[in-house]
Amino acid sequence: MAQRVIVDPVTRIEGHLKIEVEVENGKVIDAKSSGTLFRGIELILRGRDPRDAPHIVQRICGVCPITHGMASMFCLDDVFGVKPPPNGRIVRSLIQGANYIQSHILHFYHLAALDYVIGPEAAPFIPRYKGDYRLPKAINDKAVEHYIQALTMRKRAQEMLAIFGAKMPHVTVFTAGGVTERVTAEKIDQFKAYLKELTSFVDNVYVPDVLAVANAYADDWFKIGTGCKNMLVYGVFRLSDEDDPAGQKQFFKRGRYTKGQFAPVDISKITEDVKYSWFEDENTGLYPGEGATVPSPRKKEAYTWLKAPRYEGLPHEVGPLARMWVNKQKDVAALGEKAFSVLGRHFARALETSMVAHAMFSWLDQLVPGEPTFAPFDIPGEGSGVGLNDAPRGALGHWITIKDHVIANYQAVVPTTWNGGPRDDKGQRGPIEEALVGAPVKDADNPIELVRIVRAFDPCLACAVHVLEVKGVYKEPKRFII
Ligand code: NFE
Ligand code: MG
Numbered sequence: 001m002a003q004r005v006i007v008d009p010v011t012r013i014e015g016h017l018k019i020e021v022e023v024e025n026g027k028v029i030d031a032k033s034s035g036t037l038f039r040g041i042e043l044i045l046r047g048r049d050p051r052d053a054p055h056i057v058q059r060i061c062g063v064c065p066i067t068h069g070m071a072s073m074f075c076l077d078d079v080f081g082v083k084p085p086p087n088g089r090i091v092r093s094l095i096q097g098a099n100y101i102q103s104h105i106l107h108f109y110h111l112a113a114l115d116y117v118i119g120p121e122a123a124p125f126i127p128r129y130k131g132d133y134r135l136p137k138a139i140n141d142k143a144v145e146h147y148i149q150a151l152t153m154r155k156r157a158q159e160m161l162a163i164f165g166a167k168m169p170h171v172t173v174f175t176a177g178g179v180t181e182r183v184t185a186e187k188i189d190q191f192k193a194y195l196k197e198l199t200s201f202v203d204n205v206y207v208p209d210v211l212a213v214a215n216a217y218a219d220d221w222f223k224i225g226t227g228c229k230n231m232l233v234y235g236v237f238r239l240s241d242e243d244d245p246a247g248q249k250q251f252f253k254r255g256r257y258t259k260g261q262f263a264p265v266d267i268s269k270i271t272e273d274v275k276y277s278w279f280e281d282e283n284t285g286l287y288p289g290e291g292a293t294v295p296s297p298r299k300k301e302a303y304t305w306l307k308a309p310r311y312e313g314l315p316h317e318v319g320p321l322a323r324m325w326v327n328k329q330k331d332v333a334a335l336g337e338k339a340f341s342v343l344g345r346h347f348a349r350a351l352e353t354s355m356v357a358h359a360m361f362s363w364l365d366q367l368v369p370g371e372p373t374f375a376p377f378d379i380p381g382e383g384s385g386v387g388l389n390d391a392p393r394g395a396l397g398h399w400i401t402i403k404d405h406v407i408a409n410y411q412a413v414v415p416t417t418w419n420g421g422p423r424d425d426k427g428q429r430g431p432i433e434e435a436l437v438g439a440p441v442k443d444a445d446n447p448i449e450l451v452r453i454v455r456a457f458d459p460c461l462a463c464a465v466h467v468l469e470v471k472g473v474y475k476e477p478k479r480f481i482i
Contacts, residue, residue, distance in 0.1 A: 002029060005444050009036075010454055012111045014063050015461025017420065019432075019450055023441045028450075031429065031436035033420050034304040035461050038278070042293045045410040050076060050379065050402055053410065054174040057398065060412065061462045062169040063106070066099040066161070067391035068412070068463075069174045071398040076176035079385030079400060082377035086241055088178025090363050091373055093237045093251075094191065095165045095179075096389075097360045101198055102157035103392040104320075104353040105206060107458045108346065109150035115452045116213045117143045131448035134216040143212070146205050153201045160194035163187050178374030185369045192364055199357040202350075210350040214343045222338040225453040227435035228315045229340050231257040231322035232265065232418065234397065236390035237359070251359055252352075252390060255326040258314060262326065265311075267386065267397070272307040272413060273424040279307065284425055289384060289399040291411040306464050308424040309413050317431040318394025318418045319457065320349035329355075345456040381405050391415050393458050416464035419457045432457055 001024075008018035016037040022030040041060050045053060054072040058065035070092060077083065084092070110124075117140055118133045119125025125144075135143065158168045164181045165171030173181040214222075237251035238244065246264065247254025254265050272291060274284045278299055283292040288309075296302070310316075321344055324332035332339050332348050339348070380402065387398040394415030401409040421430040429437070432454055439449050 003444055005441060005447050005450070007447060007450055007454075010451060010459075012114065012451075013455060013459050013461070014061070015459075015464070017454070017459055017461050019436070019454055021436055021441070021450060023444060026440055026442065028436050028439045028441060031433040032303055033306075033422065033430055033432045033454075035306040035420065035464055036304075037461065038295065038297070038305050040293075042410050042412060045407050048407050049405075050079070050400065050407055051176065053400065053407065054176075055170070055172075057412065058170045058174075060414075061460060063103055063460055064099065064391050064393065064463060065169045066096050066165075066171065067389055067396055068398070069171065070096055071387035071389040071396050071412070072400075073174050073176060074387030074389060075385040075398050075400040076387075077385075078387065079383045079402060080176050080377040080379060082177040082375050083241065084178035085372045085375055087183050087367055087371050087373045088375070089238055089241060090367055091164045091179045091181060091183065092174075093363055094360060095161055095171065096237065097356050097363070098157050098161035098165075100356050100392050101202065101353055102154050102161070104349050105150050105154050105157070105202075107349065107392075108206060108210060109147045111458070112346065112455045113143060113147060113209075113213075115448065115455060116217065117147070119144050119147065129446040129448040129451065130443070131446060135212065136216075139212050139216075143209055146209055149201070149205065153198060156194055157198055160191055160198065163191050163194075175374055177377045178372075180374060183367045183369050183371065183373060188364055188367055188369065192361070195357065195360055195364070199354075199361075202354050202357050207350045207354055210346050214347055217343060221343045221452070222335070222341045224439055224449065225342040225345075225435040225456060226340045226438070227317050227431045228429075229257075230259065230311070230314055230316040231325050232311055232316035232318050232395050233323050233326045234265070234388035234390050234395040236323075237356070247388065251356070252323045252327055254388070256311065256316065257322075257326055258311070258316070267388065269312045270309060270397070270413070271313075272309050272417075274307050275425040276302050276422040277304055277307050278302045288397060288411040288413050289386065289401070291399065291409075293411070304422045306417050306421045307413075308421040308430060309418050310424055313424075313426070315421075315424070315428055315431050315434065316418060318390075318415045319345065320352050320392075320394075321345045322394060323390060324348040324352055342452055342456040349458070379405060391463075393460055393463070394418060414463040416459045416461060420459045420461070420464055432459065
């Protein structure tokens, strides 16, 4: 008979996630991923001055505010018809690159490593599940030292970001048409000094530690956690000032991998289902540009605050593995089928951190001190725009509609909605749910296998739910007319 195993909350991730699985003969036969906290940024945005959007949306999440700010700026650039000058484009990428480095180091050392590394019997290394910790003692002890060192490295990455972003989290320099911070030779030099230190840590500590874990756990963890094997990437780090409707002039290019085939992305094929989500059923299957966020917390059958995004009706995984796979990065491609696994996800994340860090040196060299960092714009009375970006955790899309000079509708479809969302209207599981099915659970009281699978996706529920309910009463935000 099947046994129900519930992990609630899943710790060492951002936000509130519950995982519920059915285990039969030591294997998961079904899984549900449930985002349990209701927030409300999309609703808060309604009626606001569109220029406020890049600042309000950064409050969706303290881990990846940059990427929401970026998607929002891309929306405004689109709807205002403004293009940043080269310095503006590049400073945006440097700020986002700094956030990638910080976020990926955070994920490996402070969120995921304790699934593989035994720390001292003291906070923050406990509590943890019992399990098969396999690292040789010398490597294990080094990894614990690196856990501590990684805290300093993350601080450095935040300081580096603040050279152009002014502060972190929630930078103040983001605007339609570029950024408000000026470029000086001194700032470039400062940034480069930080970047050298961080690149050295990534290449000499982070990547080797991930490889050590991959070696020790290679026998089975390159097979566990396969998932849906469809991959979606919007692309990130714009390399050109020319128009790029297909998203190909980016450091990581747009594309997808669906049912075993590489293919271009047509965003009109994206929809969000809500049959199993606590939202009104009449709004199911909508394109996000026409999407709605109408809570229905007592809906039968529903089990999460996440919607179920789909591309052409199919679940797609997003994140570092998707970026490396779709961009045919040679080391990840060489893994073949083994890439679709828990270790494949950690490996792809570490490799891309190094790639981004190295590329940032060349972006820094392209900055021209004293040249403008933003372009002027007029605000239209109405219009709509789309902002596509790839966050550290995967494809992120924002959609804005402006009427009477204020935001009439705003929708965000974030990476963890793609990865951690529920079944869709056809009953197809989301990528994390699918990755759990078939997984071994040796000890139901210590389901370490489940948390290893979930954490490899680096879920962030703050991003995914983005709605806030105060004492069960939702109030329509006051409408400001400018
Ligand atoms: Ni809150 Fe986020 C990232 C975004 S994940 S961390 O990366 O967008 O859904
Ligand atoms: Mg949304």
